[in-house]
Structure formats: structure tokens, C-alpha cells
Amino acid sequence: MTVSELTERELIARIQRRLPPPPEWLLVGPGDDAAVVEPERNRVEVLSVDCLVDTVHFDRKFVPADAIGHRALAVNLSDLAAMGASPRLALLSLALPEALPVSEFDGIVDGLTTLASRHRMHIAGGNLTSTPGPLTVDVTVVGSVKRRQALTRGGARPGDELYVTGAVGSARAALEQLRSGRTSALATAYLRPEARLRVGTLLARNRVASACMDLSDGLADAVRQVAGASGVGAHIDGDAVPIEPLAQEWFEAQQQDPVFAALAGGDDYELLFAVRPHFRRRLAAVRRLTDVPITRIGVCTATPELVVSSSKRSAAPLPPGYGHFR
Amino acid sequence: MTVSELTERELIARIQRRLPPPPEWLLVGPGDDAAVVEPERNRVEVLSVDCLVDTVHFDRKFVPADAIGHRALAVNLSDLAAMGASPRLALLSLALPEALPVSEFDGIVDGLTTLASRHRMHIAGGNLTSTPGPLTVDVTVVGSVKRRQALTRGGARPGDELYVTGAVGSARAALEQLRSGRTSALATAYLRPEARLRVGTLLARNRVASACMDLSDGLADAVRQVAGASGVGAHIDGDAVPIEPLAQEWFEAQQQDPVFAALAGGDDYELLFAVRPHFRRRLAAVRRLTDVPITRIGVCTATPELVVSSSKRSAAPLPPGYGHFR
Numbered sequence: 001m002t003v004s005e006l007t008e009r010e011l012i013a014r015i016q017r018r019l020p021p022p023p024e025w026l027l028v029g030p031g032d033d034a035a036v037v038e039p040e041r042n043r044v045e046v047l048s049v050d051c052l053v054d055t056v057h058f059d060r061k062f063v064p065a066d067a068i069g070h071r072a073l074a075v076n077l078s079d080l081a082a083m084g085a086s087p088r089l090a091l092l093s094l095a096l097p098e099a100l101p102v103s104e105f106d107g108i109v110d111g112l113t114t115l116a117s118r119h120r121m122h123i124a125g126g127n128l129t130s131t132p133g134p135l136t137v138d139v140t141v142v143g144s145v146k147r148r149q150a151l152t153r154g155g156a157r158p159g160d161e162l163y164v165t166g167a168v169g170s171a172r173a174a175l176e177q178l179r180s181g182r183t184s185a186l187a188t189a190y191l192r193p194e195a196r197l198r199v200g201t202l203l204a205r206n207r208v209a210s211a212c213m214d215l216s217d218g219l220a221d222a223v224r225q226v227a228g229a230s231g232v233g234a235h236i237d238g239d240a241v242p243i244e245p246l247a248q249e250w251f252e253a254q255q256q257d258p259v260f261a262a263l264a265g266g267d268d269y270e271l272l273f274a275v276r277p278h279f280r281r282r283l284a285a286v287r288r289l290t291d292v293p294i295t296r297i298g299v300c301t302a303t304p305e306l307v308v309s310s311s312k313r314s315a316a317p318l319p320p321g322y323g324h325f326r
Numbered sequence: 327m328t329v330s331e332l333t334e335r336e337l338i339a340r341i342q343r344r345l346p347p348p349p350e351w352l353l354v355g356p357g358d359d360a361a362v363v364e365p366e367r368n369r370v371e372v373l374s375v376d377c378l379v380d381t382v383h384f385d386r387k388f389v390p391a392d393a394i395g396h397r398a399l400a401v402n403l404s405d406l407a408a409m410g411a412s413p414r415l416a417l418l419s420l421a422l423p424e425a426l427p428v429s430e431f432d433g434i435v436d437g438l439t440t441l442a443s444r445h446r447m448h449i450a451g452g453n454l455t456s457t458p459g460p461l462t463v464d465v466t467v468v469g470s471v472k473r474r475q476a477l478t479r480g481g482a483r484p485g486d487e488l489y490v491t492g493a494v495g496s497a498r499a500a501l502e503q504l505r506s507g508r509t510s511a512l513a514t515a516y517l518r519p520e521a522r523l524r525v526g527t528l529l530a531r532n533r534v535a536s537a538c539m540d541l542s543d544g545l546a547d548a549v550r551q552v553a554g555a556s557g558v559g560a561h562i563d564g565d566a567v568p569i570e571p572l573a574q575e576w577f578e579a580q581q582q583d584p585v586f587a588a589l590a591g592g593d594d595y596e597l598l599f600a601v602r603p604h605f606r607r608r609l610a611a612v613r614r615l616t617d618v619p620i621t622r623i624g625v626c627t628a629t630p631e632l633v634v635s636s637s638k639r640s641a642a643p644l645p646p647g648y649g650h651f652r
Binding site for chain 2: 039045047048049050056088096099105110129134
């Protein structure tokens with residue numbers, strides 16, 4: 001049996017089975033967006049690592065070098081955002097094909113350092129190696145959050161309402177357009193995503209969210225993960241899902257169901273979060289502090305089913321998310 | 327121009343030029359064995375990332391899966407040892423070829439978690455991705471050290487004596503033997519190296535070493551890096567270099583100069599460190615607390631030359647170290 005016959009979740013479970021019981025200071029271990037540790041009382045650190053591989057996560061044919069660097073950091077920042085954490089530093093580990101032009105190397109570093117500076121975080125170190133394989137960009141980030149404010153996937157209860165930031169579907173539509181050799185008005189959403197760090201910290205500080213996750217593997221996957229970790233089901237209102245209008249047009253022109261395409265598409269670095277009904281006021285306070293749209297898209301249920309319904313079609317099972325494994 | 331035309335040091339310099347001035351809390355940035363940060367006063371953290379790529383850093387033909395996992399963590403622990411730090415946690419990022427057998431995946435994780443448990447550190451998280459290229463194992467470690475005790479490469483002064491732990495040459499000899507299809511009595515040194523964590527923390531706590539580095543790219547490279555970072559030269563006594571006897575035999579049988587082979591060979595995870603002459607007593611105290619041999623191999627000089635001499639040959643320039651880049 002090869003690893004390609006297992007899901008990412010199954011592989012992670014095989015790792016978890018090999019770990020000793022977690023120490024007390026490991027507040028959140030493998031399986032969430034990021035690890036949360038408390039090396040000293042009341043000082044909580046959040047750590048995440050993400051890896052981009054050429055031809056798997058990007059294609060140098062249509063992804064410029066600086067966008068590779070930007071994305072490699074942004075996907076990690078999105079994991080911090082999903083925990084309500086603020087970034088402090090990053091480590092950059094690059095596996096470089098020998099034929100990589102130095103100008104591309106510089107571009108990757110430029111994209112990464114520019115984004116890092118904007119968030120006032122610093123590249124503290126890293127590693128360089130050569131590889132006979134594809135360009136591989138591995139970024140580790142470290143951030144911080146207050147102990148009781150860390151957001152995890154596992155706190156939603158039946159009746160909690162589900163919200164999503166921004167709009168979804170743009171990255172999938174952009175990727176389809178770029179792959180087919182077209183220009184894309186949505187290219188920025190795919191090439192230079194912005195992690196929702198401010199919304200994440202607002203949700204954490206105002207104790208709005210009972211669970212939170214980013215949409216790196218798509219909205220459907222995020223709903224599935226939050227529901228699974230929280231032990232609830234979910235009912236998603238397909239009509240409410242905020243689909244980027246240009247993406248909607250594209251999906252319709254391609255004769256794809258826009259709601260299902262947007263739900264299943266990956267690379268939208270928005271946040272999905274759950275809110276107890278009686279915390280709606282707290283959410284209103286957060287809305288006043290940010291321009292990022294926040295849309296109610298469904299509700300957590302006591303029954304375990306994951307369902308999406310819309311005015312056009314009756315209730316259907318949630319589509320699978322986007323995965324790089326089976 | 328491609329990256330293969332530049333040295334690792336030149337590539338790191340290109341990254342450093344793109345970084346803003348380091349914040350005050352970044353005590354040691356890119357270019358040392360590990361990064362040292364002080365997120366809060368007097369609490370110092372040490373971070374390191376290292377990446378092993380199949381066919382570059384190991385060969386699955388003769389490196390068993392558990393040894394891949396062991397080495398991927400050990401090389402990082404060695405970086406912590408070189409800073410005088412104690413490990414706390416690791417993040418594991420794996421890029422997996424689709425055809426990798428699950429049994430090998432399990433073996434890699436077993437090798438890593440077994441070594442982690444022995445050092446009472448925990449795998450706090452990580453990332454899994456598929457790759458069309460070679461198996462790539464990226465490990466990030468986080469450890470801690472007291473602020474004034476962190477060892478760097480840059481504190482040696484002329485007159486400081488240079489010491490090395492253990493014996494050198496074993497990994498190179500083992501690799502040459504395994505590559506040529508032989509069995510090797512030195513295989514363990516190459517396959518399952520032990521980071522010198524205890525010696526590192528003893529050197530740090532007893533304030534013995536003015537500079538320290540591990541030998542991942544060979545003893546000659548370590549001497550060059552410490553001398554460069556400290557702004558000194560070095561004179562190495564070739565007769566004093568503690569060469570593993572079986573490695574010495576092998577080099578002689580291969581008609582290689584054993585001293586030069588041992589100096590230039592990589593993958594020895596020993597420590598090179600400098601000691602002020604009047605701190606010899608402190609060093610004696612450390613020797614009493616460890617069984618690891620510690621051998622004086624030379625002295626730092628005011629002139630910038632890096633020289634090795636022995637009874638068999640007159641003074642010669644230090645050979646280059648082992649590098650995965652040009």
C-alpha cells in the first residue's frame with residue numbers, strides 16, 4: 001500500500017498513534033490549523049508550517065516568483081488568523097532545483113519579505129538545500145495569542161451559526177482561467193491572497209467565535225472539519241454563500257453549479273467560524289471594526305449530517321473539499 | 327544565472343539584503359546554526375529548520391525509513407546543541423511521493439518520534455503534501471536557553487583554543503562504504519547520529535565556550551564559519567584531529583589522506599567550540615560531567631589564514647567543507 005491510497009487525515013492519524021500522550025503545555029496538537037503551546041504560564045505561542053510544491057500547489061508557468069513567496073507565507077498567516085493569533089516570525093526552508101534562475105530566487109524572497117514587513121514580522125532564519133525535484137517552499141510561522149482566546153476547530157455546538165468572511169470561489173475560478181491560458185480579473189485572489197489576520201484577532205479578543213478555521217482546502221472542507229472536530233452536523237444555505245460575482249459568471253459559463261464549485265474550490269484564504277446565537281451582538285461589534293464582509297451561511301445541527309440546500313435544488317450532501325491527497 | 331552557480335552563503339546574503347533591520351528581540355538572525363529570539367524579557371527561544379531530500383541528503387537504497395526520520399530530527403537537534411539550547415518541540419513537514427509505501431511513511435515517523443521521546447520533546451504539529459519529486463523531510467525545532475548563555479559562531483578571539491567533541495570521519499567513511507554496496511561497521515554514525523545536546527548545554531551553562539558550531543558540513547567548514555563569524559584565523563593541528571580508527575583505516579585503504587578526508591567530510595554531528603585559555607578549568611569541570619571525548623585541535627589566530635599542519639606535511643590551507651551547493 002502506498003501513501004497515495006490514504007487520505008491526509010488517515011496519514012495524520014498514523015502519526016498521532018505514534019506520539020506519546022501530549023504534555024500539559026501542548027494546548028492544541030496535530031490536527032488543527034496550528035499548534036498552540038504554553039511554554040510558560042499564560043504565555044501562549046502558535047506555530048504552523050505549510051509547504052508549497054511546484055506543480056502541486058502552484059505552477060511556475062503562470063505564477064510569478066514573487067507570488068510564490070507571497071503565497072507561501074500567506075497560507076501560514078491564514079492558519080494563524082484561524083487561531084486568532086498575531087504573527088511574530090517566520091523560518092524559510094527552500095529546496096531549490098539547480099536550474100532555478102537566481103532572478104526567480106530573488107523574486108520568491110521579495111514576495112515573502114514584502115508580505116512579512118507589511119505584517120511587521122521578521123524572517124528569523126531558515127535553510128537552503130538543492131533538490132533534483134520541484135521547487136519546494138516550506139515556511140514555518142510563530143505567532144502569539146492570549147491563552148483563553150485561541151480559536152480552535154472544536155468548540156461549535158448545535159444551534160451555533162456559521163459565518164464566512166469575504167467571498168469564495170475566486171481562487172478556483174482564477175486557477176481555472178490561468179490554467180487554460182486566459183488572463184484573469186480574479187488572478188490576485190489566487191496569486192496574492194490576504195490572510196484574514198485582523199478579523200481573526202478581532203474574533204479572538206472579543207470572544208465571538210466558538211470555533212474557527214481557514215478555507216485553505218475549500219469551504220466545504222472547512223465545514224466538514226469544524227463539524228467533525230466539534231461533534232456537530234451542519235446545514236448550509238447555498239443561496240447565502242457569498243460567491244465572488246466574477247467567479248459566479250465563470251462557473252455559469254463553464255456550466256458548473258456555482259454554489260458547488262465555490263464550496264469545493266480550494267485556496268480561498270477566508271475564515272469560517274461559528275457563533276453562539278446569543279453572541280450576535282459581539283459579532284456586530286466586530287463588524288463595526290472591519291470592512292471585511294461577514295456572511296451567515298448556515299447553522300450547526302445536533303444530527304451529524306452535513307447538508308447544503310438552496311432555492312434551486314433540494315437538500316444535498318456537502319461536496320468533498322479540495323485535497324492534494326486522495 | 328542559476329542558483330547552482332552561487333554558494334549557499336551567497337544565496338543567504340541575497341536573502342539578508344532583502345530583510346529590514348532586525349527587531350531588538352531577534353538576538354541571532356539568519357546565518358548562525360539557529361535563530362535566537364527573545365519575545366519577552368529574559369525568555370529566550372531558539373528555532374531551527376533543516377530539510378532532508380532523498381538522493382541529496384540520504385539514499386533510500388541504503389538508508390532505512392526509521393533512519394531517515396531519526397536523521398531529520400537529529401540534524402536539527404545538533405543545531406540546538408550548537409547554541410547550547412534544550413529542545414522542546416518539533417514540527418514535521420513531509421512532501422511525499424505518491425509511490426511511497428505506507429510502511430516507509432510509518433518507519434520515518436517511528437524514527438523521528440522515538441528520538442523525540444528520548445529527548446522528552448513533543449511533535450506539536452506539521453504538514454503533509456504530495457510531491458512529484460523526491461521524498462522531502464523538513465523539520466522545525468524550538469528549544470530554549472538562558473539569554474546570556476546562548477552560544478553563537480561569532481565570539482572567538484585570537485588565542486582561544488579550538489576543541490571538538492567525539493571523533494570525526496565516521497559518517498564520511500560509512501557513507502562511502504554504504505554507497506559502494508558494502509556493509510559498514512560505522513553505519514550507525516551515518517544513519518543514526520546523536521546530537522551533542524548534553525555537551526552543548528554544559529558548555530552554555532558553565533560559560534565555557536566563546537563560540538560554538540556543529541559539524542554538519544564537516545570540521546573544515548565549521549572552522550571556516552566560526553573563524554569568519556568571529557573575525558579570526560585558525561591553525562589546526564592535523565595530528566590532534568580525533569579520527570575514528572575504523573574511518574582512518576578506510577581512508578588509508580582508499581589512499582585518501584585521513585586528516586583531509588576527516589576534515590572535509592560532512593554529516594559528523596559533533597561540536598566545534600572555542601575556549602579562552604584562562605577558562606581551561608571550566609572546561610575541565612565540563613569534562614568531569616560527560617563521557618564524550620573533548621579534544622583540543624588548534625588555536626584561533628589574529629591573522630586571517632586558515633591553516634592545517636601535521637607531522638607528515640607542512641602547513642597547508644584548510645580544505646573546503648562539504649556542501650550541497652557549489
